[in-house]
Amino acid sequence: MKTNKKRVIALVSAAVLVAACLIFMIFFNGHFVYISTGLNSNTILKLDGITMTKTEAKILMSDARSQYEELLGEDIWNETIDGESFYSYVNDQIKVKLIRVAMLNKLAKERGVVLSRDEENNVEAAAAEYYNNLSDDDKKQLDVSLEDLEEMYTKFAIANKLYEDIISEYDIEVSYDDARVIDIQYIVSDSKEEVENAYNSIQSGSSFFALAKEINDDGNYEMELKKGEMDQTFEDIAFNLSTGDMSEVFEVNGLYYLIRCTSDNDKTKTEVNKTTILESKQLEQFNEYMNEYESKYYVDFNTGVWAKLSVRSNSIYSSNFESIFNSYLSN
Missing domain, CATH: 3.10.50.40 (Chitinase A; domain 3)
Incomplete structure (x- = not known):
């Protein structure tokens, strides 16, 4: 008697498919407190002078929609995860990410973390590549300038740099046996x-x-x-x-x-898995640190503007923020 393959590997496939696309999405995951205020129509949130914009949210939603539909098909938005619509789940991940990036930029100011000249040059190159890859229709929909993109890449680069600085302080070991594949x-x-x-x-x-x-x-x-x-x-x-x-x-x-x-013992895969486990443990410890930091601050969040955005209906633009970021600014 044959049995359905999906039952055999369900414990593997569901986690892998989600993780494949969400690594970049949950990179800045954490808890937060926010209030809604009268922010302008292009501002999603404001924290101590740091703003994250509707344009930036739409750029992230474009990446997310493209990634999920390529991997799981266009019908993925009709699915649910833990009783929640899948698109709502991804929307929440993007919202959390925007808040985390703002929090990291605030913390970077406090710690005096800034970009080097080489990193600033990479920001300019990344922004130029993203802008030049956009179609005329994309530019019109986003109402975005090269300067806007440089600002976005700068905020994400600072957040990434601070993340790397913080996790470098952690003393975490992963045994070979735990990582064995x-x-x-x-x-x-x-x-x-x-x-x-x-x-x-x-x-x-x-x-x-x-x-x-x-x-x-x-x-x-x-x-x-x-x-x-x-x-x-x-x-x-x-x-x-x-x-x-x-x-x-x-x-x-x-x-x-x-x-x-x-x-x-597949040695090559084991080494890769060891790195993956280490990064996961670093992220877990980093999130604990940031959750405590974030609990002290309020974020002005524009719930009215956010409610009109959805990854499911967001356009897919002809440029990909994440891939370009990784090319120029990811360590």
């Missing part, structure tokens, strides 16, 4: 008898992958596995296998599995 083949079914028969056939010389392709829906049978992606029982069994070893038949949440380890 393994490669496995698997057979899965909701029939215990079917998997047990497969186990016996393999013990008698049958091909694991041939049986997996026959039993598993769509013939998928391979997985790259990191810790924290699957049920603990599944991971405990998988990570205790050596290369070439096969597990016994086991059950997780009503499904029966058989695992064969094809590599108990």
Whole structure:
């Protein structure tokens, strides 16, 4: 009996698909307190003289819409996540990001963090590239100037520089074992008898992958596995296998599995994962620090203007802020 592939890898795919696009989005995530005031129609928020504009919000929404639709399709905006419409979820992420960038610029002033001359040159180059890549219609819709873009890239560059300065102070270690990435083949079914028969056939010389392709829906049978992606029982069994070893038949949440380890340590992927885990831990500690800092301040937030914006209906412009930022200003 075959089983739906989506049930097999659901614990992996949902998190990966969201994370792939939200890394840049949640970079400045945190808590905040805000009040609504009579800000002008192009100002989303104001904090101690630092403003974030509607134009900047629309630029971020363009990036987000483009990224999500490319990865998940245009229908993604009809989906929900944790009971909330997906577009509302992304809207909230962008709002939090705008506030965090303003907070980081405020903190940068207090710490005396400024851009170097080379960084200022990179800001100018990034802004020029973004502006030149916009179509005439994009420029008209955004009502944006080169100077506006230089200001936006400056604020994000300062926020990024301060972030790097702060996390450089953290003493965080990630063990090689925690970061270890393994490669496995698997057979899965909701029939215990079917998997047990497969186990016996393999013990008698049958091909694991041939049986997996026959039993598993769509013939998928391979997985790259990191810790924290699957049920603990599944991971405990998988990570205790050596290369070439096969597990016994086991059950997780009503499904029966058989695992064969094809590599108990993919060294290249493990090194990449170690960096990813380190960055995640740094971000977690950074957010704790910023949450405490942000709790002391009010942000004037223009709820009226914000309510009229939505990533779902925002235009996709012919220039991408994030990719250009990463080219010139990301460490």
